[in-house]
Amino acid sequence: xxxxxxxxKEIKAERKKDIKGSLKIKSGLNxxxxxxxxxxxxxxxxxxxxEYKITFEPDFAEIKFKGFVLLSPDDAxxxxxxxKKKKIADAIRLPVFxxxxxxxxxxxxxxxxxxxxxxxxxxxxxxxxxxxxxxxxQANYTG
Numbered sequence: 001x002x003x004x005x006x007x008x009k010e011i012k013a014e015r016k017k018d019i020k021g022s023l024k025i026k027s028g029l030n031x032x033x034x035x036x037x038x039x040x041x042x043x044x045x046x047x048x049x050x051e052y053k054i055t056f057e058p059d060f061a062e063i064k065f066k067g068f069v070l071l072s073p074d075d076a077x078x079x080x081x082x083x084k085k086k087k088i089a090d091a092i093r094l095p096v097f098x099x100x101x102x103x104x105x106x107x108x109x110x111x112x113x114x115x116x117x118x119x120x121x122x123x124x125x126x127x128x129x130x131x132x133x134x135x136x137x138q139a140n141y142t143g
Contacts, residue, residue, distance in 0.1 A: 005070030013111040015061045024057040034083040046071045052104045065104045
């Protein structure tokens with residue numbers, strides 16, 4: 001299986017009101033459809049249409065992405081057969097979901113900055129360590 005394409009069809013960000021009180025941030029990814037498509041350069045591929053939504057509750061803000069991923073799988077017939085039952089095998093679903101979330105999360109972080117929203121995922125940060133104590137990530141090396 002190879003991911004050979006990715007495109008956004010819609011990006012929507014809306015801040016409905018100022019954030020006050022408690023805040024819950026939820027995200028959800030939904031595959032809206034899988035269809036066979038023929039590309040001149042790649043032959044038959046599968047097009048996974050998706051919607052990825054991040055909500056800042058209760059009703060503070062929402063970021064929504066719609067798009068598609070193009071996949072060149074070895075077993076397209078089985079994937080389409082499973083999709084008729086709204087099932088996707090983990091061997092396909094996990095890499096596709098991770099790919100979509102990576103693309104959308106990067107864009108969402110930028111939109112969250114632009115709309116003055118809290119980040120939906122924690123970003124790494126540095127902390128001050130006493131200089132005589134090696135940090136957990138620091139190698140203890142004597143040369």
